[in-house]
Amino acid sequence: MAAAAELFAERGYDGVPVWAIAAKAGVNKAMISYHFGGKRNLYQTIAEDAFGEVVSRIEELADSARPAPDLLKDLVADVAEVTTKRSPHVFTMLLREVLAGGKRLEPGVAGKPVRMLAAVQRIVERGVREGTLRQVDPLLTHLSLVGSLVFFFATERFRRRVLKGRHFTPPDVSAFVRHIQDLITHGLTAHGEESGSRVERHARKPAARGGRGAHGRSDGR
């Protein structure tokens, strides 16, 4: 499954012959039909597994009552953690599916991007309602935030290849996480707009779920 995920992410479903997956996994190509029921089923299984992990993480955050800006920052860190430590190819595969319009997936899996969207929207809506976020549109905010994230993680391979000797900063995940969290702070939070006073950071909250020590926890700058 890991071998297949990498190949599917890199070349797309139609671009990967079954023999390539078998070769990379060090097994016989007939075994894939035997154990997974064919190429399409293998793909489906991988997608379900990977997308499910991301969705459940995001929905867990959306169910929290903590301040919306903190949740959004944790979302960034969570997403980074999933893709770096669990399934490196989720977002490439997810993005390919979204580009295809979700035609290839069975309904249950195809709905997962929509659940992510709904969860993020819920967080943003509450933040706007409670005044911790500026008056931003939840859908557009979701698209710009998640768009940045998905784009970054899905294109990591490309950057590694083309930015070899040319550019200064090698794409560093934790730096990117901090950058996005910083943009959330400056671009989305309502810091003191109603008072005429100097901009100030919003109050810190102790982390709701113990110190997992992720990349750039919103309370760990």
Place this chain on the structure above:
Amino acid sequence: MAAAAELFAERGYDGVPVWAIAAKAGVNKAMISYHFGGKRNLYQTIAEDAFGEVVSRIEELADSARPAPDLLKDLVADVAEVTTKRSPHVFTMLLREVLAGGKRLEPGVAGKPVRMLAAVQRIVERGVREGTLRQVDPLLTHLSLVGSLVFFFATERFRRRVLKGRHFTPPDVSAFVRHIQDLITHGLTAHGEESGSRVERHARKPAARGGRGAHGRSDGR
């Protein structure tokens, strides 16, 4: 070419048989080999054409001496204009290429994403140097900004399909452009941080190149 672009964007290079392109274009499939020299050449021609348009627009902006925040906002509007009025499938195709690591394209075309990256970085670097932008990392800023844009335009078809009866806002291009420009204003510009005073908008500049009336010109809010 338009027919092929749409199909390539939707299903990917490997997912589109030549007969499908021929059928959609209303021509015989042998004509594609005759006029373009085969499927791969057709793809290459389309990619070169579409990517070139975007790159030249962005590089033109990067060569301007106007304030960096204005340039970034115009970049957003320009990108939106190209994809809505000229080639609706550029970003889907571009994104697919980036996901593939640029392996399919000849070097000249593959370098175009890098030129976009370099141009945006140049704008951001100058903005930071001149103090019109906060002290942000140029590469990370490029990735988050362009990532949002590319993601938005590349996934428009998906949204139209899945957000049919479910969600309030149908994805509106001009609203998204304004949203991103707003994020640039709040998240990237250095508005009065050195003075202790109230946040204020940066000074307006008259548009450098006549009133083209694009979606959300930075001076047309």
Place this chain on the structure above:
DNA sequence: GTCTATAGGCTGATAGAC
């Protein structure tokens, strides 16, 4: 320039030996 017919290559799945 346009079309039909076909060649030639590659792919996914599986029958059947072990």
Place this chain on the structure above:
DNA sequence: GTCTATCAGCCTATAGAC
């Protein structure tokens, strides 16, 4: 469970008639 051999389908490209 695993492997080899093979089949049937689909794809691109082109030869050759018009």
